[in-house]
Amino acid sequence: MQARRVLTTPDDPQPYRELGLADDEYARILQILGRAPTAAELAMYSVMWSEHCSYKSSKVHLRYVGETTTEAMRQRMLAGIGENAGVVEVGDGWAVTFKIESHNHPSYVEPYQGAATGVGGIVRDIMAMGARPIAIADSLRFGLADAADTARVLPGVVAGIGGYGNCLGLPTIGGEVVFDPSYAGNPLVNALCVGVLRVADLHLAHASGTGNQIVLFGARTGRDGIGGVSVLASESFSASHPGQDRSRRKLPSVQVGDPFAEKVLIECCLELFNAGLVAGIQDLGGAGLSCVTSELASAGDGGMRVDLDAVPLRAPGMTPVEILCSESQERMCAVVCPSDVDAFMAVCAKWDVTATVIGEVTDGERLVITWHGETVVDVPPRTVAHEGPVYHRPVQRPSTQDAMHASTPDALARPSTPDALRATVLRMVASPGLCSRAWVTDQYDRYVRGGTVLAQPSDAGMVRIDEITQRGVAVATDGNARYCALDPYVGTQLALAEAYRNVAVTGATPLAVTNCLNFGAPTDPGVMWQFEQAVRGLADGCAALGIPVTGGNVSFYNQTADTAILPTPVVGVLGVIDDVRRRIPTGLGGTGDTVWLLGETRDEFGGSEWAHEMHGHLGGRPPVVDLAREQAIGEVLAAASRDGLVNGAHDLSDGGLAQALVEACLLSGVGARVRLPSQVDPFVALFSESSARVLLGVSGACAHRVAQLCTDHGVTVTRLGEVSAAPVLEIAHIASFTLDELRATWERTLPSLFGTPYPPERESAGST
Amino acid sequence: MPRVVVDVVPKPEILDPQGQAIVRALPRLGLHGVRDVRQGKHFELDVEDDVDAETLHRIAGELLANPVIEDWTVRRL
């Protein structure tokens, strides 16, 4: 055997601190290697041991999720956390995979490309499971709607998601848009993708089999985002304002997305999967080749040899460090049996996708990377990918929590006269928190692929996955950071409850949970307390509902200077419906239907939209969460959908009953005559945000059966009134509104802030 | 190898909303005096010595520009 090459000399610089490695982390690298690392090794360890890639601060807390997942909950799971994205069996031989991931910091620096590449990245994650991506949802959070920088960030992010997703041919079917001043210097862009595959075709990323070839395919490798994701996602911004100082600020290297390349890559990958030419596959995301080579090698049972000279480059003169850390988009890496390489290359050629063998699986236990005939990396791959540092960060409940709880919303002035209540309804409907999102969602293609059964503004998105059996899946994302600020444990469970309810009101049965945990700096003990509480709330909530967490993503360092964002766990729930023709549309149904309210209303205004919009107040306790009741309501809805008893349904959440009634009328295009329950104060009845409540439009003839269902499941029912032929929402003894008035009020806010997407009439008759 | 530059701009009679958006944005940045902007495309071609002017005009007119909506110029550097 050839003597090992001397990889480093004592003179090689070791700028580990600049690369973000702590002293003890560097010492550990010296110990692992028994020598000083090369520049390439140092770069590799530093990106892979970053918070973004290693989960070093969150790992110890996330373990709790696995510990609380029972065998019964795992029954439908074919793959869970640890793989790129969880996979759940949904029936008829189909499996579904879904995941949500943050692209927050890049979207602040360059909103269009940041958001676009966020969509691209999550779509490749789904492809790496061997699945065909079928739908996207985006959970977005910005500073105040009328803030100057929001006018820079929001239109860019929305155009980026649309520009990438529309060109990729994936329908955008859901998501959220939330405004809060805490996101002013740190917007949240969390992109979710759903994919489907046959159960028999599940591909897991590994590199077993000595002699198997490592094939890099897709875009060429350039100097995009060197250290981009990893550095951007792990270091907070200074208080500078990029929007105001574009010319002088130093731009971090931003990756640029090519959705056309990704569309071709999807079709190419699916053809490769169908032909059985892929032994293992992984996408290239943050940390690029560093990540993919070390993860593929350590997930297999051998070593790996990689030749960087074989990597197709876009820029001349790239160093090994640059090649290894490049975050050029639209690339995938496959493990291919030697006998399949020719066929693999032929499929890539058909799609005009560049594909190159860059290495092979070896029988050693080392990842060895060469360049220009020199060994630039020689490491045990697990130490890079899986055995990174683990931190038990200090956790401390902030002393400010008590003061926040003491500052209840009880003392806030409440409207009591009919006129004041009417004015409050209109003010709330037009508020940035509750107004129509059409300005955003009309920039997304919701029709492509022809399987979209429900899309925004429906409570959940739903797509058909089988045209013969009509099986479909529904997905919703939710998160209420104000509730989480008041109580991160309960707040996270409320987010879970809302996403669960939003899936259930479509008639689908919730099956699985994914999450994106957006928090401040993990070095802040108060932030770590929020994080720990959120993880425990989520895990305990999932155990109570009996549905597993199948994947997740953590984003720390979301802050401007020293001020963290509100704790923002975003929860995604996926459900299945065995026949999409029985889905329940969001709304009230039609004339002849009766309007029912399921659930109980209490005086709960802590963290509410009303307290925020009318008083700028955040204090007290969030609404009580009752997951057993959520489950019972879900069962009522599933049965009602199965038996065709209801023609419309809408979940009650932000803004309470008033908002739900307004939206349900507008979405169904019908009026309603309702009477508020006499035992509750009208203001509380209209605006409280008590959870576990749903509005139903019940078919006239089915009232008895729905009432029986609710009794059987212990769900309280209030009959509010009926759908009316007149286009008026009439709340007895309080107010009435024409639908035209409500629609104009609901729809005008975002266009008035961000400009009308349509040109004025006739402006454009060809003259300039 | 000679370099050829092809510039493509929307014809004067075609509304150019991108150019108009720039015109409207300039005063908001405190930059005044710009009456009109036409946004176009700039192509740089490295061509063999024997590529003649007629071929260059075909390249520009048949692919790089759409004569229905765009004008173009060809320059050898």
Place this chain on the structure above:
Amino acid sequence: MSAVCRIGVITFPGTLDDVDAARAVRRAGAQPVPLWHADDDLHGVDAVVVPGGFSYGDYLRAGAIAAHQPVLRAVLDAARRGTLVLGICNGFQILCEAGLLPGALVRNAGLHFVCRDQRLRVENPATAWTGRYAPGADIVVPLKSIEGRYVADASTLSELEGDGRVVFRYLDGNPNGAMHDIAGIASADGRVLGLMPHPEHAIDPLTGPSTDGLDLFHSAVDTVLGSVRG
């Protein structure tokens, strides 16, 4: 003439709505025949659909690269012989770039991508693709595009208007600044049709706003099978 109408559906790299177009063809009782961008013949199909999407990324101009591919040359030849051709969205852009239809599609005046359920008026039910519609029919079909603004010079516009070749017009406000509110136009013989809205996404109330788009495909089948209703 064959008893089954065979309608080709072209896929370019970047085509997105080919699956949907094929579904609509099937729903209208015809047989969809997949055509690949590199094909230089049309496998004897009776009609061709050039579907929507972003062929070649639309990076140069929408439809510009696709218009020069082998399969498009075959489409031009076939159209000269009277084969029915339908271009939807990117397909309409491609047909204009290829010179099969006059004018061009440019960026929306509002600069945004616009996805909405669009009301249209059927201005001419006498083309090969619109025989099933009543004159002046009011239909709802999804529109989803960012380069959907139809432009043409004055003489082309007056020719189109004078000859009844404006087949679909936007109602309820012009969504993109198209001249004369034009949503779709036909060739002089009425056998080549291009439109920005997506009839293939309006064939089933479960997944679209209406079933108004299906008659477009039925009309083509009627034409091909020689049973155009009067």
